[in-house]
Amino acid sequence: MATTSHILEGQWRRPDAQQHRFDELSLWTDLARRLEAAKFDAMFFADVVGLYGNYRGNWDIFATEGLQIPSHDPSVMISALGAVTEHLGLAWTSSVIQEHPFTFARRAATLDHLTDGRTGWNIVTSALENAHRNYGLPGLTPHDERYRWADEYVDVVYKLLEGSWEDDALLRNKSGSHANPAGIHKIHHEGPRYSVEGPHLVAPSAQRTPVLFQAGTSPAGMAFAARNAEAVFMFAGSPGSARKVTTTVRSLAVEHGRRPADVLFFAGLSFVVGSTEAEARRRKADYDEYLSVDGLAAHMLGGMGVDLGDAPVDTPLKDLKVEGGRGVLEAVIDSVPGGNPTIEDMVRYRAERMRLAGTPEQIADELERWQDAGVDGINIINHVIPGSYAEVIEGLLPELRRRGLAQTEYPQGTFRDKLFADVAEHHGRLNPRHPAAAYRGAFRNAPR
């Protein structure tokens, strides 16, 4: 995320951390080059468009911890990142509340052209109340209503990207026509939130639609993913929890006429690699010292709409007096082992569950268990930029490659071709089982 403190709060204070330079293009172009040299699939930017909920009565901590504020718009960095790389996928988050779908479709299509088909879009609905109040809404739009909103939003985007232009409409014939008018269609979308005439202003790019990502494992989120996502970002504390998500979403996808392999899963994990177990433990203890307990608690509870008030971090969760968030909190209490967890126990356990620490062999063994749970890849959560990526590249990738768990060359083609290299049918485009494919040719007889 183009911010100082994304997930592992406090780590930006380490001397080797460079993420506080999020506003310098070179931080990201250097990282993109490094990831491509190591044959990473993609560089992915998370994003939010507002503050997390209050913590201890105000939002001061988000400023003092650099916790996702400032945060920069990732979409405008993509062309520069594309210019310094050739194979790396470039994915970013854009919420349905932040941008009209006509504008989003044009922007995404422009970027897919500029990168020769290397874009990915993480579709989100924004779960932060302040974000909704930045966009004229009285408060947080209810969860299921947000997914209905997203359903219509992606529908407009699909119509524009897949249905408005025929593949052969653009000719650029200097002795004749620039384009064939009969191959360009208005879409005349009319729905509860949007009315969009079209035509789309961009001719088909290599992928037409960016690779579609989704994050979030609520029932509505999984239903949305099952229908729309080609890849899901997930946080699961263990291979067992991961398996529940991968099997649920894949069964739902099959109900929608898709195949299990049509949806890839990327688990969010962080790595601490040591040449010995003892070294890994020492390094982890060093990271732990920098963890901001209040920062993690603010991120976690602010995201749930729970304010701690003035309770110290050694307060047992069961003693917290909170409005509204009681149910969520009970679930958290049950999930932390050992009984009667404090606020600090909760956040340290949470950080623990997203980290794999050990020798390369130990971590690779563990990753095999994640793979067995239906997980296709890892979305690396960094402690530090660029160090955490260097740690994986130098410490872990050689072992993963030895086991055939990490690619040594890029497959040919677009980002989509690379991700689904074993499925030859794509040719850069969404497969015919995806709902967007229904719009191909759908507007040939639409009123002009």
Next chain:
Amino acid sequence: MATTSHILEGQWRRPDAQQHRFDELSLWTDLARRLEAAKFDAMFFADVVGLYGNYRGNWDIFATEGLQIPSHDPSVMISALGAVTEHLGLAWTSSVIQEHPFTFARRAATLDHLTDGRTGWNIVTSALENAHRNYGLPGLTPHDERYRWADEYVDVVYKLLEGSWEDDALLRNKSGSHANPAGIHKIHHEGPRYSVEGPHLVAPSAQRTPVLFQAGTSPAGMAFAARNAEAVFMFAGSPGSARKVTTTVRSLAVEHGRRPADVLFFAGLSFVVGSTEAEARRRKADYDEYLSVDGLAAHMLGGMGVDLGDAPVDTPLKDLKVEGGRGVLEAVIDSVPGGNPTIEDMVRYRAERMRLAGTPEQIADELERWQDAGVDGINIINHVIPGSYAEVIEGLLPELRRRGLAQTEYPQGTFRDKLFADVAEHHGRLNPRHPAAAYRGAFRNAPR
């Protein structure tokens, strides 16, 4: 404009024309490098978000002529252009109808950071009916209402960019706070169209607000420019017409408490340079052969909402039967010399009036007359990319430099510092007479 045929329709068919490669980043990065080497102030992208109005009963001609469709989103190219240049200003058009001001302000601020203060924003309201129908509106929002919309839109943007963060709020102190919460303010904007809580998600960039451009010389447009614009793009057929605009807008600006020199004017002109008059004439005749009369007519009349029906291009304008557009057409008839102009006469005369053809000395003489009319610079309309820029750089700039009419080195600092190099007070920021400056410190006591 990131499109094949922007203004001088038909020229893309020339063998030397490369603008049909608008979808390749290298066309633009190469051009940006070339412009910077020649010390151009800026590279500016025009934009539209919809089709021009029907021509001869349909919109086929826009496809066949490549007339602003496809057109790509310029804002996402800026970071890549910034990465290959160091001094060149980078300005783009964004309409109030296409993007929420909270999103726009964040995007613009991100780009101002990434380019170290080299951004410019051309504020437009979209005059094309199809554009409004792409954004959920039943048809073209009336002209004056569009400017009221723009008034509120820029107000939100100013509040976010100028008022939400104090200059010293961002600390990035690894031993302490990332930012000072007391220096970050919500803006609580409540207006007819927008309700925006804030805070802005981006800390102050070198310019805070991009250099503000405006185009359009209607009374409402000039009033908007007088209040908000630091630079105006204008099309004027002659220095005399230009003088009317520059003096009117500057007097209005003074009424708003600004100074005449607070508003710069850039006239849209095209150049045909020859080492002799005869050569310039030959080259101009060659360009004229490629001019698409129907394309120019469609652009001009489609922009006025006048459809020709099946009238051939040698039809006198006075014989056209048009609904609604009669008044506009009468004004056009009066403006074309010679009496009783045909459609073709009209468009050729219009193209004529945006071109200066001659030897470098003749063109420089003419540009001195434009300068005397209060025009500060030229927005070059190209026949061909990149050839038209090479023609100016190699053919015309040496003579302009000899006369002190073109810069030989870049002034220090941001885009704003460079444009207003004779006004030392800016330090990259809007001057205190600009309405946005009123929001500095305005939210210090706003509810948190």
